Amino acid sequence: MTTIDTPLTANFSIHSCAVSLAGMPLGTRFRVIAIDETRESLLRLMEMGLIPGVEGLLERTAPLGTPLSLRLPGCTLAVRRDDAECIRVIPLDPPTNNTPD
Amino acid sequence: MSLPAKSPVSALCKRRLIAIAGNPNAGKTTLFNALTGARQKVSNYPGVTVERKAGQLKLAAGETVDVVDLPGCYSLAARSPEEQIAHDVILGEMPGEPKPDLVIVVVDASNLERNLFLTSQLLDLKIPIIVALNMMDVAREQGRKVSAEKLAAALGCPVVPLVARRGEGIHDLLHLIGARPTGECACGGVPRFIDCLPPALEPSVQALAEGLVSSGHAQRETARGEALWLLVSSLEGDDAARISPALSALARRVLNEYQLTPRQVRAIETSARYQYLNDVMCRGVAEGKHRPSRFTDRLDGVLLHKVWGPISFLLVMAFVFQSIFSWASPAMDGIESLMTALAALVGDLLPDGMFKEMLLEGAVAGVGNVLVFLPQILILFLFIGFLEDVGYMARAAFLMDRIMARVGLDGRAFLPLLSSFACAIPGIMATRTIAARKDRLVTILVAPLMSCSARLPVYTLIIGTVFTAEQRLFGVYPIGGLMLLGMYFFSIVAGITMAALFKRTVLRSPRPPLLLELPSYKLPSLKSVLLNLYDRARLFVIRAGTVILAATIILWALMHVPVGHQDFSGFEQRRLSIRSEPALDDAGRNMLLQFVQSEEDAARVQQTLAGKMGKLIEPVIAPLGFDWKIGVGIIASFAAREVFVSGLSVVHGVGGSDEETSSLRDALRGERRTDGSLMFTPLLGLSILVFFVLACQCVSTVAIVRRETGGWRWPAFMIAYMTALAWLGSFAVYQGGRLLGFS
Structure with a gap:
């Protein structure tokens, strides 16, 4: 796990409020806390800007439930649901009501 | 591996080579087209299915330089053939390709941090670069003011603001290319990432760099950059890796010593590099917050909608299919009658005999066989170029990812396979949009199973021979029509089955990561689309x-x-x-x-x-x-x-x-x-x-x-x-x- 402050000492307990991105409702704003760096796909997504510390918006899901689209500052990325499960985030505010359905 | 100071003589003798690098969608190809016009040559890199695009550029001073368009990539860490090629070409390690004298990095100003990631990796390798700060107009529309001067000062390399699509700024870029920039860091900016590594990386990179220098694999000034690249690149033996065993052994020893894995190094590098880029951005490079495009948001609300999304997708696909299936036929008939007329003309001129027959029924018919595919190829690539440029292809891949992943294929394989129902030739040519090599091969291998229009005469003849039109199933359905439908259905089942089989046997590969950006919708560049059409048609012929x-x-x-x-x-x-x-x-x-x-x-x-x-x-x-x-x-x-x-x-x-x-x-x-x-x-x-x-x-x-x-x-x-x-x-x-x- 690569986390914001301690890259090599992965420990979920210190981020007790962090949850998996996949479990968030649409329209949630979030901050990425930790990413499972053993997954090649997540390393690629990190290179594309999805790194611990970045803030984003869970915008949509594809009609069949995966992938999800995340709006990050400067770009919108598609992330498969199983990858999203390995991304820990903290929600920044309650989901807004005008979510795209 | 650095560029030795060139004597004027050698610089005059050898034609300079410029490589264009950048993220996908940053406008690399648009810039390449603007620089080289139609003077392009498309070929393949040896042994891989990655395309090599090269062209020539005439500078005002009368100097001609070669320009090569590198495959688009987000990082130099070699995890795919594209990245490996970009790295090898830039460092002069590609067989048969001289080391470029200059690298132009195309950077999307509307998504600066992400695009600077690759730029800073290139700066680490201490090669002469020019940053082409493209899409300044888009950044402006999104409410961001990007300063080329401040970016140049922060990075310590020349930066040219551009709107490549409209040709703005190209003149300044040409001027800079003529001025022959060196790789020297114009200091005063932020030190390069490689010179201020985080503590978690510093010792291992330094150790490997020393190893590289003492074993003669690298020169002192570029050794650290090379060392970092080696630590993160393909040490787990996948098919993209082309690192010499000696270097790979050196890197593995260092990794073992510091108890790191390549993936850990990559994760640390990526996070640290983004933090470093944050420092760069803090120097007043960009002002204003991102304002995402309202238009894109609204349109995605429909095109990616749970119900309307798939419906509009099917409509778009049906439209493309219909156009290659039926609109191409007048042009195809035209070509056929033209060839018949040509045959008649030649027939009148030549004496009867074997040679005449060979010429008419072999050669002229053969030319016709080639040309007859052109209408379908042109129409399909017109649509693909348009949909790709507008930004819809990424949405199509987004919608289809789940379904195609079931079979083991890329979401982008859908359109090539659909096109193959008209003709496998344009369909196979269209597999270019699939990035992963093995997935592309699987798609190519099953594309000819789709029932193309050339099978139709055979189906009609055979069905018409063994059944009569009056024979009906349950007294309602004509058996002939059902048989025809059955053949199409059968071909789909065969294609899916074989794709799944190949994916699990000869072309077994892990599901490739989904590297998909959903770019803002934009107007397509007619020039790019047409140049691409011309390339495809010429290559095919x-x-x-x-x-x-x-x-x-x-x-x-x-x-x-x-x-x-x-x-x-x-x-x-x-x-x-x-x-x-x-x-x-x-x-x-x-x-x-x-x-x-x-x-x-x-x-x-x-x-x-x-x-x-x-x-x-x-x-x-x-x-x-x-x-x-x-x-x-x-x-x-x-x-x-x-x-x-x-x-x-x-x-x-x-x-x-x-x-x-x-x-x-x-x-x-x-x-x-x-x-x-x-x-x-x-x-x-x-x-x-x-x-x-x-x-x-x-x-x-x-x-x-x-x-x-x-x-x-x-x-x-x-x-x-x-x-x-x-x-x-x-x-x-x-x-x-x-x-x-x-x-």
């Missing part, structure tokens, strides 16, 4: 066209050049007696003459190589219910599937004209086996249909697969597997049917 032409001539020779001697004077005598028969009127005489001619053609075909081959393969195809005449048709149809119809006409002696399929149908219905039973039973018809759904009877497909995969290995494999599949399929149908009591 030159590379695949020559093979198709040669094969058509060879197949003509097989069908027409007699082997051994046979006396055909009997036919001539019959003709003479018909001509001198006073009891006949003109119409009757002509009919009889035509009849004799057909019989002579049939007799002659038996004496050709194709006829002998048909007899030769008869034992092999007999279990499928085929006789040697069908064998000749199959051999002939390798030129193109629809030739099966005219091939059968020739062997059955009903004249070669396509329009008179009804007389061929009657001839086939009258065929009897040696035991006197009817030859063309519904069971045999089904067996032939199944054979044509599955068999790779198309020399043009083989030619295009060779061109797209860069060798004969995959086309050979394709012929082998499809022929085997076709044989097994027909065998199962025919023998199974007989066991069940059909005849």
Whole structure:
């Protein structure tokens, strides 16, 4: 796990409020806390800007439930649901009501 | 590995090489087109399916420089062929490619941090670079003010603001290229990332750098950059890795010593580099927050909607399919009649004989066989270029990812496979949008299984022969129509099954990561789309066209050049007696003459190589219910599937004209086996249909697969597997049917 402050000492307990991105409702704003760096796909997504510390918006899901689209500052990325499960985030505010359905 | 200070003499002697690097969608190709215009050459990098685009640029000072467009990538860490090639070319490690004197990094100003990631990796390698700060207009629209001067100061390298799509800023860029920038860091900016590594990386990078210098693998100034690259790149043995064993061993030793894995190094590097870029951005490079495009948001609300998304996707796909399927046909008919006119013209000029026939039926027909594909290719690539440029292709991949992943394919494989129902040639050419090499190969291998339009004449002939229009299932559905539908359905099932099979066997690979950005919608650049069209058409005609032409001539020779001697004077005598028969009127005489001619053609075909081959393969195809005449048709149809119809006409002696399929149908219905039973039973018809759904009877497909995969290995494999599949399929149908009591 690569986390914001301690890259090599992965420990979920210190981020007790962090949850998996996949479990968030649409329209949630979030901050990425930790990413499972053993997954090649997540390393690629990190290179594309999805790194611990970045803030984003869970915008949509594809009609069949995966992938999800995340709006990050400067770009919108598609992330498969199983990858999203390995991304820990903290929600920044309650989901807004005008979510795209 | 650094660039030695060049003496003016050597600089004059050697033409400079400029490489264009950048993220996908940053406008790399647009800039490349703006710099080189139509003076481009497209080829493949040796051994991989990645395209190499090169061109020339004339500078105002009279200097000509070579420009090469590198594959788009987000990072230099070599995890894919594209990244490996970008890295190798930039460092001069690509065989047959000189080290570039200058790298232009195209950077999307509207997404600066992400794009600077690659830029800072290039800066680490201490090569001369110019940053082309593209899409300044988009950044402005999104409410961001990006300062080229401040970015240049922070990075310590020249930065040119551009709107490549409109040609703005190109002049300044040309001026800078002429000024020959060096890789020297104009200090005062932020130190390079490589010179201020985080503590978690510093010792291992330094240790490997020293190892590289002492073993002579790198020079001191670039060693750290190379060391970091080695630590993160492909040390876990996947097919993209092309690092020499010595270097790889060195890197592994260092990793073991510091108890790191390449992935850990990459994760640390990535996070730290983004933090570093944050420092760069803090120097007043960009002002204002991102304001995402309202228009894109609204449009995505429909195009990615749970219900409207798939519906609009299907509408778009149906539209594309319809256009290649039907709009191309007037142009194709036009080309065909043009070739007929040309043949008539040549025919009038030349004396009768074998050579004339070869020229007309082999060469002219072969040129026609090549050109006839152009309308479909052009239409498909017009749509692909347009959809890609507008930003819809990314959405299509987003919508289809789940479904295609079930089979094991990329979401982008959908359009190539759909296009293959019109024709596999443009479909296979369209697989370029699929990034992962093995996924692309799987798509190429199954594309010819989709029932293309050239199979239609075969289906209609066979179905029309063994069923009559009156036969209906449950008194409602015409059996012929159901059979036709069934063949299309069968081809889809066969394609999906084979794709899943390949994905799990010969082309087994982990599911490639989804690297998909959903860019803002934008107007397409007409110039890019048209240049791309021109490239595709030219490549097809030159590379695949020559093979198709040669094969058509060879197949003509097989069908027409007699082997051994046979006396055909009997036919001539019959003709003479018909001509001198006073009891006949003109119409009757002509009919009889035509009849004799057909019989002579049939007799002659038996004496050709194709006829002998048909007899030769008869034992092999007999279990499928085929006789040697069908064998000749199959051999002939390798030129193109629809030739099966005219091939059968020739062997059955009903004249070669396509329009008179009804007389061929009657001839086939009258065929009897040696035991006197009817030859063309519904069971045999089904067996032939199944054979044509599955068999790779198309020399043009083989030619295009060779061109797209860069060798004969995959086309050979394709012929082998499809022929085997076709044989097994027909065998199962025919023998199974007989066991069940059909005849």
